[in-house]
Amino acid sequence: MAPRQSTPGADLVCGEVRTCLLPARQALDIRSAAQLLALRADERVLLSERPGLYARSPDTLTGVDCPLPSATGARVRAVGTVAARAALTEGRLLQTSARFRVPASGPDQRRPWGEYLVRPGVVEPLGKLPHEAVARGVLDGGRHGDLDVGLIADGLLTRLLRHPLLDQRPPFRSRPTRLRWVALPAAPGDGPSLERFTLAEDELRTVRLRVPEGTDGAELAVLCDDLALHDWLLTTVVRMFDGIRLGQGAAEDAGAVVRTLRPAVDHLLHLWMPAARVAGGLAPLWDPLEERPGFTRQWQALVQRIRDQFTLHAIPSAHREVEPVP
Incomplete structure (x- = not known):
């Protein structure tokens, strides 16, 4: 087998966030929050008390092998893993999110699964990536059978909402929201920018960003979680x-x-x-x-x-x- 080439620079980062009120009469304390978000036995929950109580689960991975969404209808097959995690703010607001990074190009043939597993949160296209078409396709929601990170985030949320710690008695009625985001590469020398924030129907928000090459996908996810949380509050x-x-x-x-x-x-x-x-x-x-x-x-x-x-x-x-x- 020919030696593997270095991974090309990230061309596109995509994700989706679910935000809702925790269905519990009382806000969870920091220990209960850690228990709720213990998604993996081999990695601890991140806990913070400044500037407020905050807990974040470790990432979980979902393997995918399917077409990427595309606004032009192009069928770009991609293989890899989607990273998902959950966060709880002040024991009261629950968020789940899923994200993936797509390199500008990939091999013409599918690699063995082991090579995808060593790069968590990376989904590799077969061939070149039509980044603009895929970015618009992700924000539009794609077609049935396309990669849908919203389903992964929603599945994690459903799992957490069934946790025995929750008494299903929220202190008031509210609706969950969804925030779908894409981050495209910025021009050389440019800093990060927010191109568009849209309030769509059915509690959906969409965000389009430009970021310098090499921007960490996990940090982008934290930013978009923050946008989603404050939009939910408003x-x-x-x-x-x-x-x-x-x-x-x-x-x-x-x-x-x-x-x-x-x-x-x-x-x-x-x-x-x-x-x-x-x-x-x-x-x-x-x-x-x-x-x-x-x-x-x-x-x-x-x-x-x-x-x-x-x-x-x-x-x-x-x-x-x-x-x-x-």
Whole structure:
């Protein structure tokens, strides 16, 4: 057998994230979080208490041999492994994600499985990679039978949600979200950039990035987990205001407002920490989202609205409603 050539530079990195409220009445402490995320016996769960409680599972690998998604319909067969993992923030928000890296080109024939297993998270094409077509195909969702990292992330989430530690009694109702992302190579000499962040239908978000060659795929996954988490927070708190009748004045209306918004105060407001765990070289990718649409500005406005409502309804009604004197 001819000696194997060195792996070509990564041309494309792709992934998908699931974010949801942990279905448990009480947030898990750090030890319980480690128990929940112990996906492998041979590797420990990463635990951190600064700047907040955070736990991340080791990677698990799924072998794949199937076509890559392609916006042009080209059938590019790829073989390798997809890396998946889970994370729990403050014992309350659960995320699962799956990712893979695709080199710019691969061999014309399939290699033995052992050669793929020594490169976890790498999916190698047979021949050259049409990177733009595959990037658009991944973001569009691909066709039946194509490589679908969302299914892998969803399968891991389903497995964790059945864990006996969870009593299936979340403190409030919410919806999960999906964030699908691709990172294409930046031009030589350029730094990382966020080209597009899109809110699609059915709780789907898509992100298109440009990153310098050699950017670590695991660090990109942390960045996209962070984007997904903060988008979920914004989406969930915005929905809490849906249907609330503000300014009605009746005692029963005031009680309903407080009951609806109280979970945000108890469980969510302290979680807003953009880029807290993102690698320094990738942290600037948050800047476009802070400029437009303005993630933190919107969050601060929502927080202020919640505080104003609690303050208003804490004032006795006799002091709020003053009748004019004839």
